Amino acid sequence: MSTPKVAFYTLGCKLNFSETSTIARNFEDEGYQRVAFESDPDVVVINTCSVTENADKRFKTIVKQAQKSNPDTFIIGIGCYAQLKPEELAEVNGVDLVLGATEKFKVTDYISDLTKNDFGEVHSCEIDEADFYVGSYSIGDRTRAFLKVQDGCDYKCTYCTIPLARGISRSDKLENVLKNAREISEQGIKEIVLTGVNIGDYGKGEFGNKKHEHTFLDLVKALDQVEGIDRVRISSIEPNLLKDETIDFVANSKCFVPHFHIPLQSGSNTLLKKMRRRYLRELYVDRVDRIKNQMPDACIGVDVIVGFPGETDELFLETFNFLNELDISYLHVFTFSERDNTPAAEMEEVVPVKVRKKRSKMLRGLSAKKRRAFYESQLNSTHEVLFEGENKSGYIHGFTENYVKVKSFWNPELVNTKHQVLLNEIDDDGIVKVDFIQEMIAAE
Structure with missing residues (x-):
């Protein structure tokens, strides 16, 4: 029998990319040949995202694309959407297997042969069972790697399905993170991007309990000493978990670069409280000021949500003006979409979709202006x-x-x-x- 060919398609965040890469290496260990998505594979694994409604819809599009090149391709759905709505994925025409949060790391165990199923077969745990940690890193290109250090989240933001899709906050052991970092270095990759669901929470859940064996600062200090890695980026960290000590260390670090991505979500304290965020805008200003005082040329990216229930014109302008005056470098703008089983989906004062899109366009324009100003500030240096x-x-x-x-x-x-x-x-x-x-x- 010829070597079976497997291809992967990843939706969503850096964390998904790191996990796809690890799952792909598992397939290769089992004798599969990894090929490009367009290369007529025998198996296609789609790692899904469910942060927005659009990510859900894209799954169906990718399934159709996979079937177009080979109607007999064995199609597997994994990831957040697969955990949240496995039956919905299984009903998509052409899908053969759907695996939940714990099952996705042993995909090959669920493949008996590559015969197409009449109906999608589901193996999905209760999310409470996702209480163990699987380390991952991506080595998809030669320049940078996404290194997973943490998974899950204990926060209860009213718009977010991630705790339902990934379970409780838990972390990799420090020695295993360092081992993975050294493996990345040995491949000649010069930059590591730290990734997770809530990486500032690093240390929680080590060894299967809630005890903090190490802190995020411990992790940063240890990674700074790994030989062969020239750069480390902190991909995204909550403002309330970005401590002074971490900012101060990065400012004088050997490897960590002056680039922070800090979710804000709203510049209105009224909305931050409705979102159940764990800070107010005043703390966000303090974090930006601390970074810029220590590293004047630092790049600061911001996540922001528009169209959250109760976002009046006045509250949106409060966010717009807050961001306009803040010394930041770019925005990632998310248009609010109702997600099942979240408190925000049941809230009143719903913002019309047309208004959400208009506000999103305004903030994307502001982002372009901010990025341009940041780039201009760096010219001739x-x-x-x-x-x-x-x-x-x-x-x-x-x-x-x-x-x-x-x-x-x-x-x-x-x-x-x-x-x-x-x-x-x-x-x-x-x-x-x-x-x-x-x-x-x-x-x-």
């Missing part, structure tokens, strides 16, 4: 860029340590290498052109 591996219309792209996206003419020798550059000008596509410092010195 020198930075270290790590170049990536793709030829995009004759250019190679990369990122500075503080997350300015740059480009230079394609040169394969630059792939996965770091260079000192001068940020020259912002091109029409919003990406910064650079001059190489070494070449300028040589010319002199």
Whole structure:
């Protein structure tokens, strides 16, 4: 029998990408050959997201795409949507197997053969059973890896299904995180992005209990000492869990870069309370000020939700003006969508979808303005860029340590290498052109 071919399609967050990569390595260990999604695979594994309604709909589109290239492809759904609504996924035409939060890490155990099923077969645990931890990391490209350090969440934000999809907050053992980081380093990857559901909560749930054996600061300090890793980014951290000590350490770190992504969700204290967030806007201002005082060139990204129930025009403008005045670099804008089994789905004062979309467009415009201003503030300064591996219309792209996206003419020798550059000008596509410092010195 020929070697079965497996392909993967990942929706959603960096955490999903890290888990897909680990699951893919498990398939390879079982004798499967990993191929591209478009390469007529025998098996397709779709790692789903359920943060928004759009992510749910995309699952059906991807199933159709998989069937178009090969009607006999054995299709498996895993991930958050698969845990929340397994029966709904199983009813999608062409889906053969649906696995929940604990089952997804042993997918091959559920495959007896690759014969198509008449109906999707479901193996899904109660989410209370998702109380153990599986470490993961992605090595999909040669430049950076997503390293999972934590899973689940104990917060009860009124709009969020993640605790229902991933269970309680729990963490990897520190020694295992460091082992994974060293494995990443041995592959020649120069940048690690820390990922999880609520990584600032790191340490909770180690060894199967709720005791904090290590803190997030312990983790950061230990990773800073791993040989061969040039950069570590903190992907996203709650403002109430981003402590002074962590900011101060990053400011003087060997590896950690001056780039923070801090969810805000609303600039209105009224709405933050309705969302059951664990801070008010005053704390957010304090975190931004602390970062900028220590690292004036730091990049700060912000998550924000528009159209939450009760968001009047006045409260939306409160958020808009708050963000406009804040020294931040870009926004990730999420349009509120009602998720089943969340308190927000039952709230009154529903914002019309048309209004949600209009507000989303306004904030996306503000994000573009903020990013442009941040990039302009960095022009004519020198930075270290790590170049990536793709030829995009004759250019190679990369990122500075503080997350300015740059480009230079394609040169394969630059792939996965770091260079000192001068940020020259912002091109029409919003990406910064650079001059190489070494070449300028040589010319002199």
